[in-house]
Amino acid sequence: KAGVTQTPRYLIKTRGQQVTLSCSPISGHRSVSWYQQTPGQGLQFLFEYFSETQRNKGNFPGRFSGRQFSNSRSEMNVSTLELGDSALYLCASRGPANTGELFFGEGSRLTVL
């Protein structure tokens, strides 16, 4: 069974640009969450999608947005990039089991110059 796949793995952008990151969950998983990790911080929750609907949102500015497609693939977009947006962005999918265990991708590392 293929794991969670994130693309691209690495990217470099400049301030003011926008970026789109993609996440393909494990087959059969309908919930996709996004987390941001910056140095010295724990993983910070961005948002969660389930069946194409945003179910939950973290405390991030409106520049951070996302969506989910009918095949459960998800994208997140960050507009008007700032230096502080440099981070590792992790996507995780959750299956139907009640444990709530998350299955993570390897992340997309964004550097903003």
Next chain:
Amino acid sequence: ILNVEQSPQSLHVQEGDSTNFTCSFPSSNFYALHWYRWETAKSPEALFVMTLNGDEKKKGRISATLNTKEGYSYLYIKGSQPEDSATYLCALRQTGANNLFFGTGTRLTVIP
């Protein structure tokens, strides 16, 4: 913003030593406590999901306990091996929420 704290931040142990780390969290609205293991250049992998006060779970040489009344969980590694070197994350899920609140992790280095 919830305060999930992990200690120590990092530690080095000799191969064969046993070790343990702590995760503390607010006990109100508790739903579940997760432990993840994150090796460098890989993705975090779930170790345990615990929901009941007094829960003890074990996977090989790694075990965890949970005290929801006082808001802490311990992760134990018996007879550490170099392959145990990783960052260990705990995360809290509260009642009515689907997202997790993560601690900043404990980075373990096992010296051969």
